Each structure stands twice: as structure tokens, then as C-alpha cells.
Amino acid sequence: MVVTSPSEPPAERPGRIVRSTSRQGLTSSGVALLGGGVSIVASIIAELLTDGLGWVFSIPFILVCVYCAAEVSKASLRSAIVMPPLAILAVAAVNPIFAQNIAGLRGWMVKTLTALTTLAPPLMIATGLAAAIVGYRYWRATRP
Numbered sequence: 001m002v003v004t005s006p007s008e009p010p011a012e013r014p015g016r017i018v019r020s021t022s023r024q025g026l027t028s029s030g031v032a033l034l035g036g037g038v039s040i041v042a043s044i045i046a047e048l049l050t051d052g053l054g055w056v057f058s059i060p061f062i063l064v065c066v067y068c069a070a071e072v073s074k075a076s077l078r079s080a081i082v083m084p085p086l087a088i089l090a091v092a093a094v095n096p097i098f099a100q101n102i103a104g105l106r107g108w109m110v111k112t113l114t115a116l117t118t119l120a121p122p123l124m125i126a127t128g129l130a131a132a133i134v135g136y137r138y139w140r141a142t143r144p
Contacts, residue, residue, distance in 0.1 A: 092112045
């Protein structure tokens with residue numbers, strides 16, 4: 001047992017991450033803007049470089065979802081789990097604009113639905129990782 005004098009702050013348990021009280025973390029709006037912005041920019045870059053949404057989009061998308069889940073404030077934990085599906089929906093809607101071979105509304109709808117089906121694996125990975133991180137952070141916050 002560590003004995004401290006009344007003027008010293010109590011010692012932290014070893015191995016615990018101490019967050020600054022002045023920096024609370026990302027808000028729900030911050031998670032939406034950061035996650036959505038990085039996802040759309042990554043999808044545009046992937047479409048222009050590789051003519052499709054592959055690993056050039058998937059890696060930044062998964063990384064930004066993990067970052068948002070790790071940095072979101074305790075009051076907005078749920079937003080980190082909701083953000084990946086909404087970001088994928090935004091990407092699927094915006095991506096056909098930068099594709100070279102679509103024609104009209106029907107082509108846009110087909111490309112959007114195709115993007116939604118092909119982006120299912122990165123969506124599952126990103127949502128699962130975000131949910132695991134948020135669940136762990138919630139468990140650590142409610143633990144005595």
C-alpha cells in the first residue's frame with residue numbers, strides 16, 4: 001500500500017491510461033464529420049486511382065473508425081458505433097459521381113447498390129472493431 005501525504009495527489013493504479021480532464025474527446029458531430037469526411041475522401045481517391053473501392057478505401061475507413069471509437073467522449077460513445085454504416089451509405093451515394101461508366105439515374109442506382117454490397121466486409125470489420133473498443137471503454141468506465 002502506498003502512503004501519501006495530504007498535499008500529494010493519490011497514486012494512480014499502474015497500467016491505467018489517464019485522460020486529461022481538459023480534453024474530453026470527440027463529440028457526436030466530430031465523429032460524424034471526421035469519419036464521414038475521411039471516408040468520402042478515401043473513396044474519391046480510391047475511385048480515381050484504382051477504378052473501384054478496394055483496399056485503398058478499406059484501410060483508411062477501418063482506421064478512422066477505430067480512431068473515432070478510441071477518441072470519442074464518454075457521453076457520445078454510441079455515435080462511434082453508428083458512424084461506420086452511415087459513412088458507408090454516404091460513400092455509396094457519392095462514389096458513382098466519380099465513376100467513369102455510369103449513365104443516368106439507373107446507372108447511379110446500380111452503382112450505389114453494387115457499392116453497398118461490395119463494401120460489406122470492411123463495414124463489418126470496422127463496426128465490429130468500433131463496438132469492441134466502445135464496449136471496453138464503457139466497461140472500464142463503469143468498473144469500480
